[in-house]
Amino acid sequence: MTQFPQSFPATRMRRLRQSPWIRGLVAENTLTPADLVWAIFVHDGEGRVPVGSLPGIDRLSVKEAALTAKRASELGIPAIALFPYIGPEGKDETGSGALNPDGLVPRALRAMKEAAPEIGLITDVALDAYTTHGHDGLLDADGTIPNDATVEKLVQQALAHAAAGADIVAPSDMMDGRIGAIRQAFDDEGFTNMMILAYAAKYASGFYGPYRDAIGSAKSLKGDKKTYQQDPANSEEALREVALDLAEGADMVMVKPGLPYLDIVHRVSTTFGVPTLAYQVSGEYAQIKAAAMNGWIDGDRVMMESLMCFKRAGASGIITYFAEEAADKLG
Ligand SMILES: NCc1[nH]cc(CCC(=O)O)c1CC(=O)O
Numbered sequence: 514m515t516q517f518p519q520s521f522p523a524t525r526m527r528r529l530r531q532s533p534w535i536r537g538l539v540a541e542n543t544l545t546p547a548d549l550v551w552a553i554f555v556h557d558g559e560g561r562v563p564v565g566s567l568p569g570i571d572r573l574s575v576k577e578a579a580l581t582a583k584r585a586s587e588l589g590i591p592a593i594a595l596f597p598y599i600g601p602e603g604k605d606e607t608g609s610g611a612l613n614p615d616g617l618v619p620r621a622l623r624a625m626k627e628a629a630p631e632i633g634l635i636t637d638v639a640l641d642a643y644t645t646h647g648h649d650g651l652l653d654a655d656g657t658i659p660n661d662a663t664v665e666k667l668v669q670q671a672l673a674h675a676a677a678g679a680d681i682v683a684p685s686d687m688m689d690g691r692i693g694a695i696r697q698a699f700d701d702e703g704f705t706n707m708m709i710l711a712y713a714a715k716y717a718s719g720f721y722g723p724y725r726d727a728i729g730s731a732k733s734l735k736g737d738k739k740t741y742q743q744d745p746a747n748s749e750e751a752l753r754e755v756a757l758d759l760a761e762g763a764d765m766v767m768v769k770p771g772l773p774y775l776d777i778v779h780r781v782s783t784t785f786g787v788p789t790l791a792y793q794v795s796g797e798y799a800q801i802k803a804a805a806m807n808g809w810i811d812g813d814r815v816m817m818e819s820l821m822c823f824k825r826a827g828a829s830g831i832i833t834y835f836a837e838e839a840a841d842k843l844g
């Protein structure tokens with residue numbers, strides 16, 4: 514522990530806070546558009562469709578997604594994470610739509626790559642958007658989510674994304690062993706340079722509410738995800754999860770949700786020293802927007818403060834629905 518021999522009045526901490534230039538000079542952390550990953554929703558229809566529980570966020574057609582990739586490039590945002598809205602007609606019991614090499618996500622990937630090849634594209638590997646029951650995996654008759662059978666599906670989904678031009682796949686399902694299985698399949702198929710961002714420490718959280726609305730799984734979700742996502746009471750467990758995913762071949766790890774879990778972000782980044790991303794999830798975005806719309810907080814200020822806090826905690830980057838707004842302000 515550092516020693517602090519200073520004492521008042523020789524030391525006055527307020528000297529370094531007296532004007533913007535000195536505050537800027539001594540700032541310990543910075544936030545730039547390069548820290549942001551823009552989370553977007555894509556749909557199979559035309560144009561943009563607002564998501565009621567995420568004010569300012571629309572589901573985007575493939576065409577709009579391509580324009581968004583160009584916009585990201587203009588704003589200096591390095592990467593986009595895309596999440597599909599799949600209507601009832603595209604869902605089934607086993608989530609077979611997730612494996613379709615010409616499905617919505619592969620088509621969006623191709624269009625976005627063509628529009629802005631300089632932007633990194635990150636896909637969500639999980640079955641929840643595609644299953645009638647809304648779980649990230651398969652669902653057995655007795656209500657269990659079978660681990661190993663689910664992993665086989667996820668491998669196929671990840672391969673479809675890689676073939677369509679994804680730069681990073683991000684398995685968000687929390688099955689055991691899926692990172693190793695995906696890495697093995699990538700190596701077998703020649704996708705040696707595919708990056709894997711593991712949602713290593715993902716908690717069973719109430720903060721995902723608006724997202725499930727956005728991808729069309731809110732109404733269909735049977736039960737909860739507590740048998741595969743982590744218990745919010747635990748942090749040692751998060752370190753074990755991260756260690757396993759790194760050993761299995763993850764290049765980067767993610768902690769999710771974000772703000773309420775900054776202690777986990779900090780512990781992971783200091784313990785492992787690997788790129789650690791944090792996901793400012795839908796419920797966090799919605800809280801800030803709702804309070805701002807009521808005039809209870811200054812929305813812009815709280816947006817920027819929340820993003821800076823991720824950096825201070827040790828995040829290498831932040832997946833956020835605020836990416837466009839924040840990058841615009843920072844630009
Ligand atoms: N594969 C599921 C997935 N991927 C990203 C989110 C949540 C993101 C958010 O709330 O913004 C979820 C939701 C869940 O686990 O139920």
Ligand SMILES: [Mg+2]
Pocket residue numbers: 687688689690713754757758
């Ligand atoms: Mg795990």
